[in-house]
Amino acid sequence: MPSTATAAPGSDNSAGLVLGQLKDDILTGFFSPGEKLKMTTLKARYQVGVSPLREALSQLLVEQLVVVENQRGFKVHPISQAEMQDIYQTRSHIEALCVVQAIENGDDAWEAGIVAAAHQLKKSASLLEQSEADLHRWEALHQAFHTAIARGCQSPSLLHVRRSLYEKASRYRNLWLKQNMIDGVVFDANQKDHNDLVDAVLARDSDTAERLIKEHLLAPYRALKNFVY
Amino acid sequence: MPSTATAAPGSDNSAGLVLGQLKDDILTGFFSPGEKLKMTTLKARYQVGVSPLREALSQLLVEQLVVVENQRGFKVHPISQAEMQDIYQTRSHIEALCVVQAIENGDDAWEAGIVAAAHQLKKSASLLEQSEADLHRWEALHQAFHTAIARGCQSPSLLHVRRSLYEKASRYRNLWLKQNMIDGVVFDANQKDHNDLVDAVLARDSDTAERLIKEHLLAPYRALKNFVY
DNA sequence: GGAGCCAATAATGTCGACATTTTTAACTTA
DNA sequence: TAAGTTAAAAATGTCGACATTATTGGCTCC
Structure with missing residues (x-):
């Protein structure tokens, strides 16, 4: 890997x-x-x-x-069903905080960063093979896209927590991918989620954006949670 | 100290x-x-x-x-006006998350722990001198009280973040106390805040509890923020 | 007199060595 | 044979020593 x-x-x-x-x-x-x-x-x-x-x-x-x-x-650190649930749920709450505050505080440069990252992500997704290297490139862009949104909250402490939770969650994701490489990306490659999120964020629609981002982060958890360790 | x-x-x-x-x-x-x-x-x-x-x-x-x-x-780590604001604001959001989730998940033992901690805090506050030792004893009970509430969220990751932010905030508090020992506790010894919070929490009134805890944590920030470092 | 340079001093970051503790393995004994 | 005991082996956690880098202070030169 x-x-x-x-x-x-x-x-x-x-x-x-x-x-x-x-x-x-x-x-x-x-x-x-x-x-x-x-x-x-x-x-x-x-x-x-x-x-x-x-x-x-x-x-x-x-x-x-x-x-x-x-x-x-x-x-x-050992893994467990309980920790995985805890990490993913807390992460969805934290990410939602970031998005909501970003919508409050974000400026023009922030908006520009979002559309740029969204564009790169979309281009990458269109030529996405199932190869391991492609998958990791896409995931990097995926994370960069969400970071571009979250960054607008302008809170170092929130972003610090966010990064830590992303890392812990990524371990569960990677362990899962290690065993299920075949249909690896089905659970988060849905481009529609991202389009809707960008629309809500740029429209400064906090409630919709909060709902979308929480759902977007909990969807992979639902896919992973039956994974037997 | x-x-x-x-x-x-x-x-x-x-x-x-x-x-x-x-x-x-x-x-x-x-x-x-x-x-x-x-x-x-x-x-x-x-x-x-x-x-x-x-x-x-x-x-x-x-x-x-x-x-x-x-x-x-x-x-x-240096201190700054900007970091202090960031820490206190993020802390209020995180603590609110803990309280809301605790209200959802808390059981009978959790409720018992809250009333016990509230009782100890009230007793301590009544015989509160302005001595440094008393002040620190009270602060320990104060923190124990809020932890008794937050613990009910049953999320290790949230509680981990919460502890980290408490520590960072406590440094600003301690530095302030070091220079303004005279009327040290005026900004958070208000027992009414705690009574109202306990009432809302035990009544499982999430919205009220969320509003109260955020205000309770931001009040000291407003008192400290004009402190010149 | 002040800026720049150079040697002397001090501090950091890393390694190998060592004491202590844990783990393994053999051996005894019932 | 299985459990308990003991000695050997291995691993951890800490220290002092050392090479490298930064800092200080004095000196020269303009």
């Missing part, structure tokens, strides 16, 4: 680099949920010592992508 | 302990906003080596209580 390339490195030192790689490896499922993360394994994979590794793991601990037990090291 | 004793240690190793102490020192203003956090200083204060320190700082980095620059070490 290719990198999600979503993880922004905190700093350009060794710990920051390994943070991005390790996060990617967890989100893409290279390291499985619950898997023990032995230092010898990580040292060999990322070619660094324990210090940068422990710093990166400490950060992933706060983001709840790993768990720790004293003197017993780190594990990948 | 006494410890806020709010920071839950991640694990009982050295890094987990120093995380709690360092977080407290930042939230209470022992280390000032923007202050350089030199390793020699931290080593001397917490009696540990650089490894646990860097792990703790890495976690505070994610929680945005410190900032880092490569090869230039860590600083306490």
Whole structure:
């Protein structure tokens, strides 16, 4: 599975680099949920010592992508039906907050960013193969599109939470894709959702936009929730 | 200033302990906003080596209580009018989400916890001196009261965000108190707010509860926002 | 006198080493 | 054979040391 390339490195030192790689490896499922993360394994994979590794793991601990037990090291955060439901539901509420506030605060540059991102997404969707690389390119554009909308809320703290929840949700999505690659995108490639959302947002129709975005984010959850881990 | 004793240690190793102490020192203003956090200083204060320190700082980095620059070490996260507004506003939205969902999901034990916490808070408020220790005891009960309500939402991810925002907001509150200790509690000791909130919550009146909690959390912001840093 | 340069000092970030704890595996004993 | 015990092996968490980078202070030169 290719990198999600979503993880922004905190700093350009060794710990920051390994943070991005390790996060990617967890989100893409290279390291499985619950898997023990032995230092010898990580040292060999990322070619660094324990210090940068422990710093990166400490950060992933706060983001709840790993768990720790004293003197017993780190594990990948386990997945569960309950957590998946929690993440997706909270994410829909947070995203809705972003959209509503963006509609209140967004300026002309924000609107321009939305139509630009929507255009790119639409073009990408039209020539969408079922290949893994295409799928990941589309997902990047998909996320960029929604970020273009959410960004208008102009609240760093909300956007911070939003990013964290996206990452946690993307792990469930990626794990699912890993097993069901055939009809992979059926559950979120529906272009109509996006057209309707853009219309509501640009019309500054908060209520409609809120309803649409919540539904848009909960639809994949309904598709994934019967996935047996 | 006494410890806020709010920071839950991640694990009982050295890094987990120093995380709690360092977080407290930042939230209470022992280390000032923007202050350089030199390793020699931290080593001397917490009696540990650089490894646990860097792990703790890495976690505070994610929680945005410190900032880092490569090869230039860590600083306490600066404060600003803009961040304060952002934190308090987002916090009011998140807390409202918690309350509304708690009203939907809360059970009998949840209701019992609320009336118990409200009772303790009321008793504490009646014998409230203006001493620093009293003030911190009251604030602990105050937070416990609101947590008793929010807990009913039964969403770990929402409660996680909520805790993080509380901590960030508490720093602004503590910094303000440090300079204005005289009439310290006037802006949030109003018992009527709490009585009304309990009534609305127990009556499962979401709209009223949402309005009350948002107002309750934004009131201190209005009091603090003219505070010149 | 002030700006620019250079050496000396100090600080950061990373590694290997070590003490402590956990895990594994063999061995005893009933 | 299965459970309990003990020794060996492995893994974690922390420290001190070191290379690299940033900062300070003095010196020269204009």
